[in-house]
Amino acid sequence: MADIAEHMLPHLPPAAAKLGALSARPKAIAALCVIVLASAGWTYLGVLSGSSMSQPGGFWSWIGALCRPAATPPSFGFTPFVLVVLMWSAMALAMMLPSAAPMILTYAEIADTAARKGERVVSPFALALGYAAIWIGFALFAASLQIALTYAGLNLDASGNATSRVAGILFLVAGLYQFSALKQSCLHVCQRPFPFFFANWRTTVRGVFPLGLRQGLHCLGCCWAMMLLMLVAGVMNAVWMAGLGLVMTLEKMTSTPRFSRILGVTFIVIGVAMMAADAAGIGWARFVVPSA
Numbered sequence: 001m002a003d004i005a006e007h008m009l010p011h012l013p014p015a016a017a018k019l020g021a022l023s024a025r026p027k028a029i030a031a032l033c034v035i036v037l038a039s040a041g042w043t044y045l046g047v048l049s050g051s052s053m054s055q056p057g058g059f060w061s062w063i064g065a066l067c068r069p070a071a072t073p074p075s076f077g078f079t080p081f082v083l084v085v086l087m088w089s090a091m092a093l094a095m096m097l098p099s100a101a102p103m104i105l106t107y108a109e110i111a112d113t114a115a116r117k118g119e120r121v122v123s124p125f126a127l128a129l130g131y132a133a134i135w136i137g138f139a140l141f142a143a144s145l146q147i148a149l150t151y152a153g154l155n156l157d158a159s160g161n162a163t164s165r166v167a168g169i170l171f172l173v174a175g176l177y178q179f180s181a182l183k184q185s186c187l188h189v190c191q192r193p194f195p196f197f198f199a200n201w202r203t204t205v206r207g208v209f210p211l212g213l214r215q216g217l218h219c220l221g222c223c224w225a226m227m228l229l230m231l232v233a234g235v236m237n238a239v240w241m242a243g244l245g246l247v248m249t250l251e252k253m254t255s256t257p258r259f260s261r262i263l264g265v266t267f268i269v270i271g272v273a274m275m276a277a278d279a280a281g282i283g284w285a286r287f288v289v290p291s292a
Contacts, residue, residue, distance in 0.1 A: 080147075081143065081144075081147060084143040084146060084147060085139055085140055085143040087143070088138075088139035088140075088142045088143045088146075089135075089136050089139040091139075091230065091241055092135040092136070092138060092139045092142075092227070093132060093135060093136075094241065094245065095227070095241055095244065095245035095248065096135050096219065096223065096245075096248070097128075097131075097132070098245060098249055099219070099223075099245065099248045099249040099252050100128070100131055100215075100219065101249075102193065102252060102253060103131075103190065103193040103215055103219075103252075104124050104127060104128055104131075106193040106194050106197060107124055107127050107193070107197055107211075108124050110194070110197055110198070110201070111124065119203070120203045121203065122202070122203065122204065122205050122207075122208040126205045126208040126209045126212065127208050127209070127211055127212040127215070128212060129209060129212060130208070130209040130210060130211065130212020130213040130214075130215070130216060131212040131213070131215050131216040131219070132212075132216070133212070133213060133216065134213060134216025134217055134219070134220055135216060135219075135220070138220060138224065138227065142227070142228070142230075142231070145231070146231060149231075164274055164275070164277055164278035165275065165278045166232060167232035167271075167274050168271045168272070168273075168274035168275035168277075168278060169271065169275075170225075170228060170229055170231065170232055170271070171229065171232075171267045171268070171270045171271030171274060172267070172268060172271035172272070172275075173225055173271075174225040174226055174228070174229055174267045174271075175263075175264045175265065175266070175267030175268035175269075175270075175271055176264070176268065177225040177264075178225075178260050178261060178263055178264025178267065179261065179264050182221055183221070183222060183225075183260070184257055184260070185221075186218045186219070186220075186221035186222040187222045187251065187252070187257065187260055189215075189218040190215075190218055190219055190222050190252045191252055191253075191254065191255060193215070196214075196215070197211070200214075222248075222251075222252070223248050226244055226247070226248060227244075229244065230244070247263065251263065
């Protein structure tokens, strides 16, 4: 309340004064941005997961619906493609915006300090929009890839030898990428956003929006391999999505690459296990997707 009183604008109409007071508190705007967009994504996912249940069946049926991927549109065309893009966009925002909270709040802290000194600052919304634009672009790519694979006859949501083989390869790629120089470089920026903003501070929307784009690109370079695991874990699979989202958030909140390397080893082990299961003729989907 003290901060609000400090930024009261008595010569403006009440509504404009309240808006100005809120705008002078970029931390609140940043938190609101993360909460609203992430909540919207999770709500959309919840509706889709709930609609995947063929009939009411109590609590465990609802849990089963969350663990199963939402059905991929069976036909091809503009409308199904838009639906898949929306699914991937909601998933990407729900998974990545919470992990971006430290970055957005770091910007807000710097902006808050600048605002208190009377300097011009730009709302964190501009930064968040730039960041979100990168992941919406990724959603467009992932949706195109999913449609192309389905059109080619490879349904990664189903069990089978081909699916197990591709799943194992994707987990191996994700595990090996954890040890790459590009991954560690992008992770370093994600873990330490303050030096980035300090060296690239901008005071116009035209300058801050590209900062969001650059941060989004660093985040994409850090997390693209793990995001592609959703192709085989089940697009819109809420349980796997929550797990991977938590893992990526924890990875960015650490200060050393140790957790990242542990993840790499874990993914490699999972990939090898899946490929071994494929060689033994055991479908992997039964272990990660409960039966209907």
